[in-house]
Amino acid sequence: MTSPAIVRSARTIDRRIVHRAQVHEVFLTEVDEQDGSFLAQLPSTHAYFCDSASARHGLVDILTLMEACRQAATAAAHLFWGVPDDRQFVLTQWKASFPVATRPRYGVDPVDLRMDVTLERPQRMRETLTGGTTRVTVSSPYDGEPLIGALELDVRYVSKETYQFLRSGARGGAPLPTSITCLPERIAADPRDVGCTREDNVAIGLPAFTADGGRASLRLPFHNRSMFDHAQDHAPAMVMVEAARQLVHATCPTAPAAHALLSEVDGDFGTYVELDTSTLLVASVRADPDPDGQTTTDVQITQDSRDAASIVLTFDSHHTTTNRKEGRP
Numbered sequence: 001m002t003s004p005a006i007v008r009s010a011r012t013i014d015r016r017i018v019h020r021a022q023v024h025e026v027f028l029t030e031v032d033e034q035d036g037s038f039l040a041q042l043p044s045t046h047a048y049f050c051d052s053a054s055a056r057h058g059l060v061d062i063l064t065l066m067e068a069c070r071q072a073a074t075a076a077a078h079l080f081w082g083v084p085d086d087r088q089f090v091l092t093q094w095k096a097s098f099p100v101a102t103r104p105r106y107g108v109d110p111v112d113l114r115m116d117v118t119l120e121r122p123q124r125m126r127e128t129l130t131g132g133t134t135r136v137t138v139s140s141p142y143d144g145e146p147l148i149g150a151l152e153l154d155v156r157y158v159s160k161e162t163y164q165f166l167r168s169g170a171r172g173g174a175p176l177p178t179s180i181t182c183l184p185e186r187i188a189a190d191p192r193d194v195g196c197t198r199e200d201n202v203a204i205g206l207p208a209f210t211a212d213g214g215r216a217s218l219r220l221p222f223h224n225r226s227m228f229d230h231a232q233d234h235a236p237a238m239v240m241v242e243a244a245r246q247l248v249h250a251t252c253p254t255a256p257a258a259h260a261l262l263s264e265v266d267g268d269f270g271t272y273v274e275l276d277t278s279t280l281l282v283a284s285v286r287a288d289p290d291p292d293g294q295t296t297t298d299v300q301i302t303q304d305s306r307d308a309a310s311i312v313l314t315f316d317s318h319h320t321t322t323n324r325k326e327g328r329p
Contacts, residue, residue: 013031042060052196114138134152216247271307294316
């Protein structure tokens with residue numbers, strides 16, 4: 001493996017290992033099975049991952065880092081821990097912390113990352129790994145740089161038969177929908193109100209204000225090949241995080257002011273969010289910004305009046321610049 005001090009990524013790893021259909025959506029470039037680590041290179045221009053308030057500040061967005069971590073966790077399960085290719089990955093919880101002050105910046109050279117992956121609290125049936133908590137620690141591959149942040153996610157690995165049984169039970173036996181044939185909601189929130197510039201990236205419908213926040217329906221842009229890279233039978237967790245952030249941007253101005261960026265995500269996904277029924281998101285700000293300039297917002301996601309997920313978002317409103325180097329010798 002190339003020395004981390006002079007890393008130059010030549011190609012991405014097999015897209016199938018990170019559960020991606022499109023090569024240009026793959027971030028991982030190198031694998032070190034001995035160290036349990038990966039190298040990744042983030043896109044400096046991207047229709048989705050660079051369409052955010054963070055990118056407009058010249059900083060890598062937290063969802064870009066979360067996607068890189070998801071890919072590392074997925075690849076580690078297959079390459080390091082022996083999870084078969086035919087297993088379905090069921091995400092139940094994840095926590096991400098990427099402080100704005102340590103976020104990498106876009107510059108002359110590509111943004112390279114080192115990602116160290118560990119498995120905590122593994123669950124096994126006989127000798128087969130069936131789940132656990134994966135921790136991905138993200139740093140720069142260059143010497144002397146501070147830690148960027150980390151993501152933890154709880155995942156179950158189930159057979160296709162078990163997955164179909166679970167999904168069929170959740171739907172009362174109704175056929176599973178697919179993101180290929182479903183139609184997205186036609187009315188989208190104004191991109192400028194939700195923190196992006198392209199309607200293709202809007203994940204909520206027209207928002208409404210409440211006493212302490214706001215509400216909106218989930219909008220699923222199936223034609224967006226970053227959110228829906230391949231066929232899905234439910235709304236992915238990453239899309240719901242994006243929708244939650246957009247709702248906060250649109251309706252909770254004390255949290256996502258123009259100088260505030262999302263720095264922490266804590267998501268709990270209790271059940272599948274179906275594609276073929278209405279989904280409501282409700283955001284409420286916990287309190288005014290704390291002395292460190294952080295504001296926390298709770299977003300509840302319901303379907304058919306039943307709780308489906310909850311996402312806690314923390315915004316950092318004080319630090320929009322960083323001392324990170326923009327170029328490499």
